Amino acid sequence: MRLLIVEDDPVLSDGLSVGLGLSGFTADPVGTLADARAALRDSDFAAMVLDVMLPDGMGTTLLAEMRASGNTMPVLLLTARDRVRDRIEGLDAGADDYLGKPFDLDELAARLRAMMRRDQGRASALLHWNGVDLDPAALTATRDGVALRLSRREFAILHALIENPGRILSRGQLEERLYGWQEDVESNTVEVHVHHLRAKLGREMIQTVRGVGYRAAGAT
Template sequence: MRVLLIEDDEMIGDAVRSHIASSGHAVDWARTIGSAAEHLSVGDYALVLLDLQLPDGSGLPFLKGLRQDGHRMPVIVVTARDQISDRIEGLNNGADDYLVKPFDLGELSARMGAVARRTAGRPDPLLTLGPVVIDMANRSVVVDGASVDLTAREWAVLDRLALRPGAVISKAQIEDALYAFGSEVESNTVEVYVSRLRRKIGASAVQTVRGVGYRLTAP
């Protein structure tokens, strides 16, 4: 999935961005509210990580404004504010989760996955499609009882499809999941990684809906 990280601390931001990217997600990093607003005006994000103390203002009014403007993507507040009143205020202003600094990067990944699945209506991280078993929490795939190794980009595509199995996911949505992997997304990038996925999990597991996109089904 494509993630927007809003964090002004260089050390924390760099660590979180690297961790998210290594987990197979695309990530854009904004250091101010103004920059975050620009990203959101042109990008389609599956999840936002929001610090509350930013150079050009508080993240809470920004979050409240996002909800009032109709943005429905899940938002996890990541902040040093650890008072119960702060957590209540964050949740009441539209946050889906609240993580206090310092935090473990593994816990961050777990919370990101849980929030994304819950938003997609799939709280169970285990997805079984015939002989294919996808564990979205542990980022593992088993086909006919054998483990399958996926690259970060292959997992990014599978993760996007697996959030809504059976639903058609557009090529543009999959491109968004691949957007921040260090190079431009070429016109045939999605086709390349769908082809690689098919070789690994079964040719019929990822169906093409011509002119629309792709969907994940039981092979």
């Protein structure tokens, strides 16, 4: 689950990136509206954490631009301005949720997962597919009730495939789930992780569409 974090405080931005990374997110931090606009043009994100007050303007300005252009990405506003009037203005500007500083990282992660479930039209926090149950909050997976031992990146790829049933995901799309901007991408990392997943799930469970990408077989 790739996030865009728009926060100008470098200490808080780093803390968000590391903390949310431990909750299974891949976070890309920027510190200005200009950098956020560039990121939105160049990459796809599952959700955004957006500070209201930034060096070059208000986060709500960016939010209004996104909604006016038809961008429905879930957005959580993060700010020290926690008056009721501020929350109302943020939500009316198009935010999906609002969290005041200081905050708890676990609560932030839970709110992000809830926003993304709503965006995908899912009520349940768990994902189910061919006997596999995936819990994005706990970062755990079972098959027919038996725990699967998955690395963080194996879990991320399986999560991406299961939440897009029947859809072919390219290598580039899967790499975006695994790596942020500041990380080096290994040339065969997706193939290696898919190989490991097939060893644990069965080769037939993940299909290769030659020249295009991968999809979860018979996703249900």
